[in-house]
Amino acid sequence: MLREDVTEAIRSAVFEELAAVGYARMSIEGIARRAGVGKTAVYRRWRSKLHLVLDLVSAIAVQGLPAPDTGSLEGDLRLLYEVTSRALRHPVAGQIIPDLQAEAARNPEIAEAMQKALREGQYGVANGIVRSAAARGEVRADLDEDLALDLISGPLYWRAVVVRTPLPKGYLGKLASATAAGLKAL
Amino acid sequence: MLREDVTEAIRSAVFEELAAVGYARMSIEGIARRAGVGKTAVYRRWRSKLHLVLDLVSAIAVQGLPAPDTGSLEGDLRLLYEVTSRALRHPVAGQIIPDLQAEAARNPEIAEAMQKALREGQYGVANGIVRSAAARGEVRADLDEDLALDLISGPLYWRAVVVRTPLPKGYLGKLASATAAGLKAL
DNA sequence: CTACGTCGGAACGCAACCGTTTCGTCGTGC
DNA sequence: GCACGACGAAACGGTTGCGTTCCGACGTAG
Numbered sequence: 001m002l003r004e005d006v007t008e009a010i011r012s013a014v015f016e017e018l019a020a021v022g023y024a025r026m027s028i029e030g031i032a033r034r035a036g037v038g039k040t041a042v043y044r045r046w047r048s049k050l051h052l053v054l055d056l057v058s059a060i061a062v063q064g065l066p067a068p069d070t071g072s073l074e075g076d077l078r079l080l081y082e083v084t085s086r087a088l089r090h091p092v093a094g095q096i097i098p099d100l101q102a103e104a105a106r107n108p109e110i111a112e113a114m115q116k117a118l119r120e121g122q123y124g125v126a127n128g129i130v131r132s133a134a135a136r137g138e139v140r141a142d143l144d145e146d147l148a149l150d151l152i153s154g155p156l157y158w159r160a161v162v163v164r165t166p167l168p169k170g171y172l173g174k175l176a177s178a179t180a181a182g183l184k185a186l
Numbered sequence: 187m188l189r190e191d192v193t194e195a196i197r198s199a200v201f202e203e204l205a206a207v208g209y210a211r212m213s214i215e216g217i218a219r220r221a222g223v224g225k226t227a228v229y230r231r232w233r234s235k236l237h238l239v240l241d242l243v244s245a246i247a248v249q250g251l252p253a254p255d256t257g258s259l260e261g262d263l264r265l266l267y268e269v270t271s272r273a274l275r276h277p278v279a280g281q282i283i284p285d286l287q288a289e290a291a292r293n294p295e296i297a298e299a300m301q302k303a304l305r306e307g308q309y310g311v312a313n314g315i316v317r318s319a320a321a322r323g324e325v326r327a328d329l330d331e332d333l334a335l336d337l338i339s340g341p342l343y344w345r346a347v348v349v350r351t352p353l354p355k356g357y358l359g360k361l362a363s364a365t366a367a368g369l370k371a372l
Numbered sequence: 373c374t375a376c377g378t379c380g381g382a383a384c385g386c387a388a389c390c391g392t393t394t395c396g397t398c399g400t401g402c
Numbered sequence: 403g404c405a406c407g408a409c410g411a412a413a414c415g416g417t418t419g420c421g422t423t424c425c426g427a428c429g430t431a432g
Contacts, residue, residue, distance in 0.1 A: 001431085002377095021210075021292075024208055028420080028421085037380070039420095039421085040381090101288070102208065103208070105281050105350075118348075146354075154341030157340060158343050159332075168332075175333060178371050178372050180371075181367050181371030182371075185363060187400075188408070215388080222410090224409065224410040225410095226409075226410075229391075375432095376431090378428085379427080379429095381424105381425085384424095387418100389417085390417075394412085395413100396409105397410085400405105401407105
């Protein structure tokens with residue numbers, strides 16, 4: 001009977017370690033040290049660093065996100081951006097996501113887990129928004145869905161993760177309105 | 187008198203090693219091995235892994251990019267996207283850029299070098315495009331420039347680096363037209 | 373109350389890389 | 403044509419993490 005409090009301590013330590021040093025530099029020894037447990041406790045639960053991280057990413061993926069439904073494309077986008085920007089500005093997420101994303105380019109298993117998390121998160125929500133807008137006639141029904149998702153998700157990700165500049169007041173609103181205009185032009 | 191051919195072999199090896207294992211896992215020993223030189227040859231030129239990479243990134247940054255000038259916002263964007271997508275689809279760039287970008291979240295010196303490269307590359311070009319469009323009256327002169335740059339650069343980066351799905355025929359054209367529409371709505 | 377399994381801790385041998393030093397070779401500049 | 407210096411190779415002692423094993427302590431299920 002594995003102790004749940006120990007398991008939880010390890011999970012937290014992995015998140016912190018991942019944010020602090022990144023996947024590549026992260027070590028089982030470091031995780032156990034940070035969690036205040038023995039290496040044995042970690043190896044008893046997961047076979048390797050990879051299994052550990054895949055497990056955590058999958059756990060997050062299943063959480064899912066609430067689908068906005070304000071009745072208008074721009075309103076839905078605005079709501080999506082509120083939620084997304086809050087998540088991305090969280091220091092832990094802001095460090096871990098680009099790190100794992102870079103790692104995914106090198107490791108197919110991580111890539112798959114990230115894709116799945118993406119699909120069940122941001123990606124799925126954005127897709128719902130586009131379809132609702134199409135049903136209302138706000139955008140063409142035969143638009144390129146993948147392109148639409150890129151237009152929706154790209155700018156905020158770029159700003160929050162790559163440029164990393166603070167978002168001025170009114171930014172999300174203008175972003176939602178400009179993106180809606182772009183989608184309607186498709 | 188350091189031999190230039192050795193220096194060049196090391197530079198190439200760094201790029202390859204960076205793409206293959208990433209900044210965190212990259213070692214001086216590995217670089218020397220791949221370049222077919224002694225460790226001494228590397229240490230004689232650069233003090234550490236960090237100096238080496240900063241030097242390479244800076245060298246790329248100064249290259250700069252040609253500023254498109256087709257006479258229309260959409261045309262300029264289209265041209266920018268052609269160049270950018272070709273660069274991002276290059277396997278080496280596609281691996282190295284997200285890796286260093288993730289590393290930048292952890293290392294201020296790398297962050298600064300990347301920001302500079304960004305400013306003198308993609309960023310600067312996009313800025314020129316927006317200003318030309320404003321001068322022609324295609325977009326408002328008082329738009330939020332940072333937001334405009336996010337709208338321009340975000341979607342393609344997201345698609346090419348995060349989603350990593352092939353770009354279908356006509357994608358760049360539609361992307362340019364939708365982005366232009368978004369910018370005009372600002 | 374006993375027996376089993378998890379706990380943290382310590383040590384194992386092994387591998388990789390650190391940054392430095394020493395070596396003998398080779399090539400170039402003066 | 404000689405001397406200087408860069409070259410590749412090898413070895414240095416030290417650090418870190420690997421994955422495993424053993425230990426005695428604790429706690430809980432039966």
